Amino acid sequence: MSKQTRTAWAVAATSAFLCLSQTATAQSDGALIEEITVTAAKREQSIYEVPIAVSAFDGAKLAEQGIVGIYDIGKFVPNLNITEFSAGHTSSVNPFIRGIGLQDHLITTDPGVSVYVDGVYLGRQVGQNWSIANIERIEVLRGPQGTLYGRNSIGGAINIITKTPGSDPGAKVAFEVGSRDRLNGDFYGDAQLNDTMAVSFTGGFKNRGGLGDFLNLPNSGLQVGENQEVFGRLAFRFELSDDASVTIAADANDGEGGLRPYTTLIDELPNGAVFGAGYRNSDVSADPYDNNTGQASQALVTNEASGVAVTLDWDVSDTINSKFIASMRQSEYKAGLDDDSFVDDFLSFPEFGDADQTSIEFQVSGAYDGWDFVSGLYYFTEDGSNNQAPTVFLTFPGTFFLQQDVSSVAVFGNFGFDINDQFRVSAGLRYTEDEKDAATNVGNGLFTATRDFDEFSWDISANYTFDNGMNVYGAIQNGYQSGQFPARPFCLFGDPNCFVASDNITATNYEVGIKGQPFDGFQMSAAVFLTDYSDLPYQVSTTAGGGFNTVNLIVDQTSTGFEWENTLYIGENFLFQATFGYIDVDVDAIGGVKPVAPLTPELTASISPEVHFPLTGGGEIVLRADYSFRDDMYGEPSSDPGRMTRIDSRDLINFDFAYHSPDESWTAAFYGRNATDERYDNARLNTGDYLLQILSNDASEFGLRFVKTF
Numbered sequence: 001m002s003k004q005t006r007t008a009w010a011v012a013a014t015s016a017f018l019c020l021s022q023t024a025t026a027q028s029d030g031a032l033i034e035e036i037t038v039t040a041a042k043r044e045q046s047i048y049e050v051p052i053a054v055s056a057f058d059g060a061k062l063a064e065q066g067i068v069g070i071y072d073i074g075k076f077v078p079n080l081n082i083t084e085f086s087a088g089h090t091s092s093v094n095p096f097i098r099g100i101g102l103q104d105h106l107i108t109t110d111p112g113v114s115v116y117v118d119g120v121y122l123g124r125q126v127g128q129n130w131s132i133a134n135i136e137r138i139e140v141l142r143g144p145q146g147t148l149y150g151r152n153s154i155g156g157a158i159n160i161i162t163k164t165p166g167s168d169p170g171a172k173v174a175f176e177v178g179s180r181d182r183l184n185g186d187f188y189g190d191a192q193l194n195d196t197m198a199v200s201f202t203g204g205f206k207n208r209g210g211l212g213d214f215l216n217l218p219n220s221g222l223q224v225g226e227n228q229e230v231f232g233r234l235a236f237r238f239e240l241s242d243d244a245s246v247t248i249a250a251d252a253n254d255g256e257g258g259l260r261p262y263t264t265l266i267d268e269l270p271n272g273a274v275f276g277a278g279y280r281n282s283d284v285s286a287d288p289y290d291n292n293t294g295q296a297s298q299a300l301v302t303n304e305a306s307g308v309a310v311t312l313d314w315d316v317s318d319t320i321n322s323k324f325i326a327s328m329r330q331s332e333y334k335a336g337l338d339d340d341s342f343v344d345d346f347l348s349f350p351e352f353g354d355a356d357q358t359s360i361e362f363q364v365s366g367a368y369d370g371w372d373f374v375s376g377l378y379y380f381t382e383d384g385s386n387n388q389a390p391t392v393f394l395t396f397p398g399t400f401f402l403q404q405d406v407s408s409v410a411v412f413g414n415f416g417f418d419i420n421d422q423f424r425v426s427a428g429l430r431y432t433e434d435e436k437d438a439a440t441n442v443g444n445g446l447f448t449a450t451r452d453f454d455e456f457s458w459d460i461s462a463n464y465t466f467d468n469g470m471n472v473y474g475a476i477q478n479g480y481q482s483g484q485f486p487a488r489p490f491c492l493f494g495d496p497n498c499f500v501a502s503d504n505i506t507a508t509n510y511e512v513g514i515k516g517q518p519f520d521g522f523q524m525s526a527a528v529f530l531t532d533y534s535d536l537p538y539q540v541s542t543t544a545g546g547g548f549n550t551v552n553l554i555v556d557q558t559s560t561g562f563e564w565e566n567t568l569y570i571g572e573n574f575l576f577q578a579t580f581g582y583i584d585v586d587v588d589a590i591g592g593v594k595p596v597a598p599l600t601p602e603l604t605a606s607i608s609p610e611v612h613f614p615l616t617g618g619g620e621i622v623l624r625a626d627y628s629f630r631d632d633m634y635g636e637p638s639s640d641p642g643r644m645t646r647i648d649s650r651d652l653i654n655f656d657f658a659y660h661s662p663d664e665s666w667t668a669a670f671y672g673r674n675a676t677d678e679r680y681d682n683a684r685l686n687t688g689d690y691l692l693q694i695l696s697n698d699a700s701e702f703g704l705r706f707v708k709t710f
Contacts, residue, residue, distance in 0.1 A: 005588045033523045033567055039488050040159065041414070042148050042374045043365055044442040049462035051426070051473035053142040053563055055526040059135030059710040063174075063705060065608065065626050066654030066673045068184070070158070075628035075652060076606045077140045078581025083599055085694040086681040087335035087351050090227045090257045091303045092126040095143050098531060099559050099585045099597040099676040100155025101513040103539040104550065107355065107384040108438055108485040112155040114145070118162055118249070120309050120327040123382045124355040132201040133174070133186035134233060142563065143529060144479025146457030148408055150378060154479035154533070156509040165199025165237035165247065167392015171710040173708045178671070181209030196239040203232040204243050210258050210288035211699055216343045222298045225697045227257030243315040252306035259299055263288035265691040270642055272689035273394055273543065274340060274347070283342040288695060294343035297350050298336055305331035320366040330356045336388065339692060347690070348392045349400070349548065355384030355577040372663045376414035384405045393547045400547070401441040404485065408434045422465045430457040431560035434482040434595065440499060442490050442547060447453035451481040470516035482506040482535050482627060488550035502552050503535045521569035531559045536596060538637040543689040553637060555595055575610040600684065601631035601649070618662030637685030644691055645684040654676055667706040674698055
């Protein structure tokens with residue numbers, strides 16, 4: 001057992017010991033932990049009553065934990081790992097929950113974890129508006145969510161809920177300034193204009209400097225890994241009557257920066273084409289956070305996205321509610337990688353990507369005499385493309401174009417029944433039809449393909465609430481994802497019929513868990529799960545045939561694991577939070593070769609102590625530290641030591657020392673993020689001709705934060 005593994009197990013054992021042994025010191029007079037209400041089941045419920053493993057984050061407390069983007073959520077949820085390496089971009093989010101996620105960003109590759117904002121599914125996860133300035137709550141749902149959340153949620157779902165206009169009248173302004181040229185500013189305002197109309201506005205900017213230089217591009221004006229972004233969101237809520245309201249929200253963001261840090265390892269593959277052409281590791285930058293590219297077009301990355309959503313809520317009666325959600329979104333980015341990492345144009349893949357989506361969902365929910373239900377209809381379309389022009393492969397200029405149109409329709413229903421005050425059962429069913437039309441040109445003409453998919457998804461669950469409020473549950477969840485066309489089908493040079501989609505992907509999860517507050521001041525949740533996946537595509541990339549070829553390796557896998565989360569008050573002024581996740585993924589062998597789940601750490605853990613010091617004048621000093629551990633993992637499906645894609649474990653530490661004014665109208669804080677400056681890989685990819693080492697853009701940062709509410 002490695003030192004890092006022993007550390008993670010020690011963290012878990014310590015947290016469990018503290019939670020069990022310190023019960024005598026927890027206060028019982030007055031609730032120290034408020035019960036959280038979530039909408040994980042598309043209706044408001046106590047988090048303890050939802051029969052799935054779910055983590056919830058209070059939007060007002062994200063900055064104190066060092067969470068400045070959705071990427072940071074991946075440091076504090078058991079069995080969640082988030083990477084952000086897509087196309088060398090600095091604005092992407094690739095979540096992996098329980099070993100399922102998104103290995104590639106191209107339009108034919110669907111995510112295994114769905115991301116929703118106010119009920120609107122985000123089809124693409126590069127360049128979206130990830131601002132957290134107006135967040136009410138973030139929910140992370142672990143395990144297949146195929147009934148209520150539909151396709152592309154076979155690993156789980158991330159549900160982002162923003163503040164409703166009129167729910168919190170007033171304003172808040174926040175600033176951050178720190179090392180690495182950090183300069184953030186955001187504003188949130190909420191006003192009730194009259195008896196029937198409220199408006200909220202969020203706007204801001206983010207700036208962070210780079211980690212290295214483009215050594216051969218001194219006039220680029222860019223640093224490796226730097227980024228700047230402006231964003232805004234405007235929302236109106238109209239009360240049409242006592243029973244009906246409509247919310248209209250529009251958002252947009254615009255960002256640019258320098259290509260993310262990465263390097264190429266050449267000497268490690270002496271039989272590769274790059275080594276054979278005479279290049280060596282000495283041709284790339286000695287410091288991997290610098291870059292030796294000579295391609296000016298590769299240095300700049302950009303992204304922008306915008307969207308509008310309309311949500312209509314109508315209480316049809318005292319027991320029936322209906323909801324209509326319609327949205328249109330568009331996103332685009334410029335990125336790419338100069339894969340060789342040296343000045344000659346030997347391997348380069350500049351890239352432009354775009355996607356437009358439309359979604360409509362109609363829900364009807366209700367409760368009557370022990371029964372409750374959520375049902376609905378869903379429609380989704382997406383048109384997107386990726387274009388690399390001109391791509392250069394082993395000095396030969398070429399072309400790469402990929403385009404896909406998707407249409408999806410679904411009908412779903414979930415029904416629950418309270419057998420008595422303590423025992424509840426529920427079941428759900430969803431039917432989905434998908435159609436995908438794809439086209440590609442990899443340099444030998446245009447190829448087109450189409451395929452239809454359909455599937456039933458279902459779930460059943462039961463939960464029992466004990467007299468002390470603890471809730472135990474058991475659930476069987478089923479999920480579905482439509483098959484996928486190859487991401488980079490350069491296999492067309494060898495087989496013109498290789499541009500075909502894989503079969504339906506299905507997942508069935510068996511899970512039992514317990515959660516609640518066994519006594520005041522102590523909140524916990526624990527879950528044990530086993531998930532079977534069938535026809536799951538792993539993306540495998542090689543420099544074969546006429547270019548950088550990515551094919552779908554179809555596997556069956558079984559994941560088993562355990563998850564733990566707790567919040568404990570020891571006295572009124574000391575808070576201790578901890579998480580722990582363990583997962584074992586077994587992938588069936590294919591042709592005598594046994595793949596592994598990529599980007600999936602076996603152990604995940606975090607501990608977060610927080611101490612409050614009340615001051616005589618009425619103010620308060622709050623000291624918080626957050627430790628996060630992610631075990632070592634593989635960057636791609638091959639575990640062959642010769643592939644050299646093992647990613648080392650990482651230990652990250654954040655801290656936040658804050659002063660809160662007596663009237664709680666302002667806060668000043670000194671923060672540190674990744675305080676020990678842990679440098680780690682986001683991904684590793686072995687093509688057979690060279691090894692790509694994609695480095696994290698997450699380096700140490702120290703600074704000051706000021707927040708003022710009005």
